[in-house]
Amino acid sequence: MLDEYIPVAENEKCVHDTALQNPYHPLYNDSSDENSGIFGLSTHINNVSTVIVPAPWDAACSQGTGTRQAPELILEQSRFVELHDLVLGNIYERGIVLADTNSEITVLTEEAATLENDASTAKVDQLCQRVNSVIEKEIVSHLSLNRSVGLLGGDHSISYGSVMAHKKVFPAMGLLQIDAHADLRPSLDGLTWSHASVLHRIMETIPTLLLTQVGIRAVCSIEQAYKSANNYRINQHTDYEIQRKLAQGVTWQAICDSVINHLPAELYLTLDIDGLEPSCCPNTGTPVPGGLSYNQLTYFLHRIVSSGRIIRGFDLVEVGGNPKDALIAAHLLYFLCGLVERRN
Numbered sequence: 029m030l031d032e033y034i035p036v037a038e039n040e041k042c043v044h045d046t047a048l049q050n051p052y053h054p055l056y057n058d059s060s061d062e063n064s065g066i067f068g069l070s071t072h073i074n075n076v077s078t079v080i081v082p083a084p085w086d087a088a089c090s091q092g093t094g095t096r097q098a099p100e101l102i103l104e105q106s107r108f109v110e111l112h113d114l115v116l117g118n119i120y121e122r123g124i125v126l127a128d129t130n131s132e133i134t135v136l137t138e139e140a141a142t143l144e145n146d147a148s149t150a151k152v153d154q155l156c157q158r159v160n161s162v163i164e165k166e167i168v169s170h171l172s173l174n175r176s177v178g179l180l181g182g183d184h185s186i187s188y189g190s191v192m193a194h195k196k197v198f199p200a201m202g203l204l205q206i207d208a209h210a211d212l213r214p215s216l217d218g219l220t221w222s223h224a225s226v227l228h229r230i231m232e233t234i235p236t237l238l239l240t241q242v243g244i245r246a247v248c249s250i251e252q253a254y255k256s257a258n259n260y261r262i263n264q265h266t267d268y269e270i271q272r273k274l275a276q277g278v279t280w281q282a283i284c285d286s287v288i289n290h291l292p293a294e295l296y297l298t299l300d301i302d303g304l305e306p307s308c309c310p311n312t313g314t315p316v317p318g319g320l321s322y323n324q325l326t327y328f329l330h331r332i333v334s335s336g337r338i339i340r341g342f343d344l345v346e347v348g349g350n351p352k353d354a355l356i357a358a359h360l361l362y363f364l365c366g367l368v369e370r371r372n
């Protein structure tokens with residue numbers, strides 16, 4: 029049986045008690061300190077358990093969204109996130125740092141910006157592949173130092189490099205995707221490395237990978253045909269199916285457990301913010317009505333970890349370039365940092 033959903037003990041030490049003994053805690057947790065790191069924490073990367081890797085890349089987006097601004101905006105807004113999480117406790121104690129943006133990504137972004145609107149899709153595809161190689165290399169280097177990694181997009185196309193890096197280190201892991209879209213198109217508008225094709229690229233590269241999709245509510249028939257042809261390794265839980273069960277009186281806990289029971293023991297989580305209701309991400313590139321509430325999502329994710337399964341790494345993508353969207357994403361990012369496997 030799965031453990032009950034139990035918040036941290038009420039007698040847990042308050043942040044101020046632990047702060048004095050903890051090297052990662054900002055003693056003055058001042059949200060106006062523009063020099064502090066993510067969540068107002070120290071910027072020193074030594075001995076941290078979790079590294080957030082920023083990937084401000086959105087050249088693979090079908091609609092201009094400004095999601096390349098998300099890592100910078102989330103950093104700013106993260107300083108307003110309370111450090112004591114009511115479910116997971118003092119997440120910051122593990123040490124969390126936002127890495128500097130890889131200079132190669134900056135160069136590739138500048139190169140993408142110089143392309144004309146009618147630029148050949150082959151050129152954009154090439155740049156997307158190069159960005160993913162850079163991301164894969166950087167993440168492998170963090171994993172080899174025993175750090176857990178969360179990749180912060182950017183559009184969904186960047187997940188490819190992160191999944192490849194994690195699969196090298198954790199060959200038994202499966203993939204859990206929270207998303208409004210299946211992202212299983214072979215290509216979109218001629219772009220093979222489109223954000224709408226990222227899961228197709230990943231599943232094509234790793235034929236043994238198991239994929240569980242949750243919250244899906246916008247697909248094309250080509251994607252559903254691909255899913256059917258791969259039904260031995262793609263398990264899709266649509267938003268419609270979830271909402272129908274809720275309407276019939278099935279509890280959210282029972283729905284979560286029916287999904288979780290089929291998940292492998294080790295997971296990589298790719299979280300497209302548009303899997304949530306649009307009210308949580310109004311400025312994401314392609315919002316779709318419906319979706320999971322914020323509380324449904326955090327309950328589901330916490331219950332996965334309570335079941336004994338391990339989240340090896342994650343990405344959070346498609347956050348809109350707007351401070352309010354970034355603030356909600358910063359809350360979610362902090363929660364994800366509390367769920368990801370602690371590496372040191």
Ligand SMILES: [Mn+2]
Nearest residue numbers: 184207211300
């Ligand atoms: Mn997506």
